[in-house]
Amino acid sequence: TMASLSEALYALPTERLRSLVQARDIDPKKFSLLPTKRQLVQLLTSELAKHASIAAALQQCNARDLRLLQLLVSLESGQVVKWKKILDALGAPDLQKALEPVMARLETLGLAFRIGDGILIPGPVTQQVPATIAARYTLARCLNAYDMNALRRICGTLELHVEPLSKNNCVTAICAHLLENGPALALKKPLDEEEIAVLEYLAQLGGAATALETASAALDGKTDDFFRYDWQNRWKQGRERNAIDRLMARGILHVVSQNYGFNLYLVIPGDLLRVLVGNIDQDFWISPDVALQTADAPPAQTVEAGLARDVVSLFGFVAAQEAVRTNTGYIHRTSLKNLARTLNLTSERYAAFLYAVCREADLIAPVGERQAYALTSRGQSWLQWPPAARSRALFEAWRTNTLWAEMINDPLQKASEYRPTEGVLQMRQAALALVVEGGADRWISLDSLTDALTFRHPLLLAQMARSQADLVASPSQFVRLLVGECLYWLGMAELGWADAPKLASAVAPVSEAGRGKRVGAGASAASATGEAGAGKAAAPNPLCYRLTALGAHLLGLTPAETLPAPPQEEKFIVQANAEIFVPPYLDPATLYHLLTLTDPPAKGATGNTVVLTRDSIRRALDMGATARDLLAFLQSHSRTGIPQNVEYLINEVGAKHGHIHIGRAELYLQVDSPLLMHELQTRRELKEYFVRSLGETVALLRGDDPNKLLRDLRKAGYLPISDDAHPAPASAFNANFNAGAKTRHAPPPPVSKPLGAGETKPSRARAKADTTVNWERLALEDGKPWNEKGAAEAGDDAPDDAARGEKALKSLFTVAVQRRMRVEIALDAGKGDIEQFTIDPYSVTREFVVAFSGETGEEQVYNIKQMRWARETGDVFA
Numbered sequence: 001t002m003a004s005l006s007e008a009l010y011a012l013p014t015e016r017l018r019s020l021v022q023a024r025d026i027d028p029k030k031f032s033l034l035p036t037k038r039q040l041v042q043l044l045t046s047e048l049a050k051h052a053s054i055a056a057a058l059q060q061c062n063a064r065d066l067r068l069l070q071l072l073v074s075l076e077s078g079q080v081v082k083w084k085k086i087l088d089a090l091g092a093p094d095l096q097k098a099l100e101p102v103m104a105r106l107e108t109l110g111l112a113f114r115i116g117d118g119i120l121i122p123g124p125v126t127q128q129v130p131a132t133i134a135a136r137y138t139l140a141r142c143l144n145a146y147d148m149n150a151l152r153r154i155c156g157t158l159e160l161h162v163e164p165l166s167k168n169n170c171v172t173a174i175c176a177h178l179l180e181n182g183p184a185l186a187l188k189k190p191l192d193e194e195e196i197a198v199l200e201y202l203a204q205l206g207g208a209a210t211a212l213e214t215a216s217a218a219l220d221g222k223t224d225d226f227f228r229y230d231w232q233n234r235w236k237q238g239r240e241r242n243a244i245d246r247l248m249a250r251g252i253l254h255v256v257s258q259n260y261g262f263n264l265y266l267v268i269p270g271d272l273l274r275v276l277v278g279n280i281d282q283d284f285w286i287s288p289d290v291a292l293q294t295a296d297a298p299p300a301q302t303v304e305a306g307l308a309r310d311v312v313s314l315f316g317f318v319a320a321q322e323a324v325r326t327n328t329g330y331i332h333r334t335s336l337k338n339l340a341r342t343l344n345l346t347s348e349r350y351a352a353f354l355y356a357v358c359r360e361a362d363l364i365a366p367v368g369e370r371q372a373y374a375l376t377s378r379g380q381s382w383l384q385w386p387p388a389a390r391s392r393a394l395f396e397a398w399r400t401n402t403l404w405a406e407m408i409n410d411p412l413q414k415a416s417e418y419r420p421t422e423g424v425l426q427m428r429q430a431a432l433a434l435v436v437e438g439g440a441d442r443w444i445s446l447d448s449l450t451d452a453l454t455f456r457h458p459l460l461l462a463q464m465a466r467s468q469a470d471l472v473a474s475p476s477q478f479v480r481l482l483v484g485e486c487l488y489w490l491g492m493a494e495l496g497w498a499d500a501p502k503l504a505s506a507v508a509p510v511s512e513a514g515r516g517k518r519v520g521a522g523a524s525a526a527s528a529t530g531e532a533g534a535g536k537a538a539a540p541n542p543l544c545y546r547l548t549a550l551g552a553h554l555l556g557l558t559p560a561e562t563l564p565a566p567p568q569e570e571k572f573i574v575q576a577n578a579e580i581f582v583p584p585y586l587d588p589a590t591l592y593h594l595l596t597l598t599d600p601p602a603k604g605a606t607g608n609t610v611v612l613t614r615d616s617i618r619r620a621l622d623m624g625a626t627a628r629d630l631l632a633f634l635q636s637h638s639r640t641g642i643p644q645n646v647e648y649l650i651n652e653v654g655a656k657h658g659h660i661h662i663g664r665a666e667l668y669l670q671v672d673s674p675l676l677m678h679e680l681q682t683r684r685e686l687k688e689y690f691v692r693s694l695g696e697t698v699a700l701l702r703g704d705d706p707n708k709l710l711r712d713l714r715k716a717g718y719l720p721i722s723d724d725a726h727p728a729p730a731s732a733f734n735a736n737f738n739a740g741a742k743t744r745h746a747p748p749p750p751v752s753k754p755l756g757a758g759e760t761k762p763s764r765a766r767a768k769a770d771t772t773v774n775w776e777r778l779a780l781e782d783g784k785p786w787n788e789k790g791a792a793e794a795g796d797d798a799p800d801d802a803a804r805g806e807k808a809l810k811s812l813f814t815v816a817v818q819r820r821m822r823v824e825i826a827l828d829a830g831k832g833d834i835e836q837f838t839i840d841p842y843s844v845t846r847e848f849v850v851a852f853s854g855e856t857g858e859e860q861v862y863n864i865k866q867m868r869w870a871r872e873t874g875d876v877f878a
Helices: 005-011 014-023 037-048 051-059 063-074 083-090 096-108 123-128 139-144 148-158 167-179 193-204 211-218 231-237 243-249 270-277 307-320 333-340 348-360 377-382 387-399 421-438 446-456 460-466 475-489 524-528 549-554 588-596 614-622 627-637 644-656 674-682 684-689 706-715 775-781 806-819
Strands: 113-115 118-120 254-257 264-267 300-302 364-367 372-375 493-497 544-547 579-581 609-611 660-663 667-671 690-693 698-701 821-830 833-845 848-853 858-863 867-876
Touching (some): 014 037, 037 867, 063 083, 063 123, 139 167, 148 243, 211 243, 231 243, 307 333, 307 348, 307 372, 333 348, 348 364, 348 387, 421 446, 588 627, 627 644, 660 706, 667 674, 674 684, 684 690, 684 706, 806 821
Antiparallel strands (some): 667 698, 833 848
């Protein structure tokens, strides 16, 4: 009799079942009221057949696990596959010991089970294992689909003498002849050049392709023969027209229908393909697992330490300029270009990354009717957090969100774009777990990191590709983008390059102290991305990486106490030309307040200076500050005091600020004095606005755009304010700050610790696994056979879940046909003998069942009246 999944599970010790429930993250509450191990196994069988659960388990498979599953699928794994058959397929009878740990992992994941001297892979798993079309067909399966006349034709072409002549004997003789000939296929009639070319082309594509593709590539484009009606059957009448027909007549090529519609593929069955191309590489099974490799210290290194300063530059940018949220869902690309010129790394892609992590960390957000970005209350608080807490907030925002996804060609998400959130996070977490495994204080080869990732998680990129995400070209590029951009930009990794003399020329000038610590090529990552844009870019190509002290801390490798205290300054220099020199380690809160009252330098000027202008002072006053606040702030943080001309400039702008108010009545204007109203009415460029005076200081205006009026008045030299403007946030220049005291803010909120190597995120179900199920009571059934009396004594005894009687049996088969469930039956063979089979039922008519038998490999008709009992095995057939 064939074994079922339920029997395989029942044979496992209860402790193994408990581990399986945890590995597949099944809620143990579902098993809490089950009194027996048998009932637990029956429910567990249905849980393991769920699509999402199988997909999650397959993602945990490494390359060897996946290869063995694919081999089992190609060996008709709907039934128990003997170890000997597996080892014969591998061509190495001594590999069983090497396969044991692979099999143990698959059993732990609930994807395959050992039964006696064989392996059972459940039907639902078979359907989801990623395998080629050829791997899903064996030669015997393809031959069994032919009628007797077609098989006789193949035997004649191969010059095989079959006696006695029957379908089973023909299939056996053809399989023995083709599968035992070796790689050269020593046929009595050798293959010609065209036939060899066809086989070589299909072998390169994994054993399957359409006839048109094959003819175009291997038959010099002779595709006309494959547009004719019923071309796939003409060889059966001896009317071969080309090499493909001749190979089909030899039983080497077969035509199968794949997917929806009439999609016909030429297929070399998987077992025959292994004969043609040779055995699976034995080194793959016996070599040690792929591990991270330590690299020699590289000749050129980079360390970037300017992240906090660049984030503050972003805060100052959105405070000084109106950066609105567009219909793409994020900031305008022009704003990113302008922002990039003020950053440590002058790359638009880097500016987009900063925007993404700040947006996800809720440090900036769009506000008001125009959805212009502004600093949030959390962003204000962030400025006062300790350096490690600031960095952790940015790291967690990137690690746990998908607004920026480095594995997608255009990493910044658009509002209308579907992004597979779970896939993005799984890929990132898998790579970070390997980075953690590499440890701190070691240079790790990026090639070895890529190899280890693809070995341990071979399905990650493939799973993302099925979701139609526009993925990067290769796992190697993904790894280099994650380490060479994201971790580098976050200050968590330093990069090692073989040689970087040209890259250093791309670095913008820096101050004497530098904007961060630079060794070798300081901005190599910025120039190595291939372009400055925020969209597609070539991955940086360093040889290796090493975690910084900050990176080791954020990844949970070192405690916070090991972090060196970063340098920090609170003073800057105000020069007589109204330029302010900004030191590289200026305190973030001080820097932000400075940026809100200044303009960035002109294009091409050094990035370490900012400029006080009339317009920048006016913006600070619009935010609620006063001229006295600005002077107090500059006085308390300037090393050399305030030059007199700068003080005059601030007082002059402050004296004029707010003398004019405009609003919407339709549109009105209000001034402080009648003289100013008279002056405005006489200005030629403003006359078109005035309709009539409502008093000495109020006038009704023409127009519906207050912003245009504000611009025109400012162009004329006035400093108006709008009464309808969005309320400004609390002034950055309060008395406490001016006095030099630190403003007290709420501490940073707690953030989750990143998962380390080998850790998995615990679920609520797993946390309660030991309290909701009485595993000790269930373990009392360990060692008992599925049928209480054992297989030899089972006789007429039916399992507990079996159906008896014609009415119950017919109802069971009707449901099984609809659900495509495999059924075990017991037939009365006469003289008291009972034969048990496992069948795949296709239809039920009156008292007969039409089903495919795994024993004979053919469709057969079974009489329900001759059945003693039947039961569903829990396996789904294709």
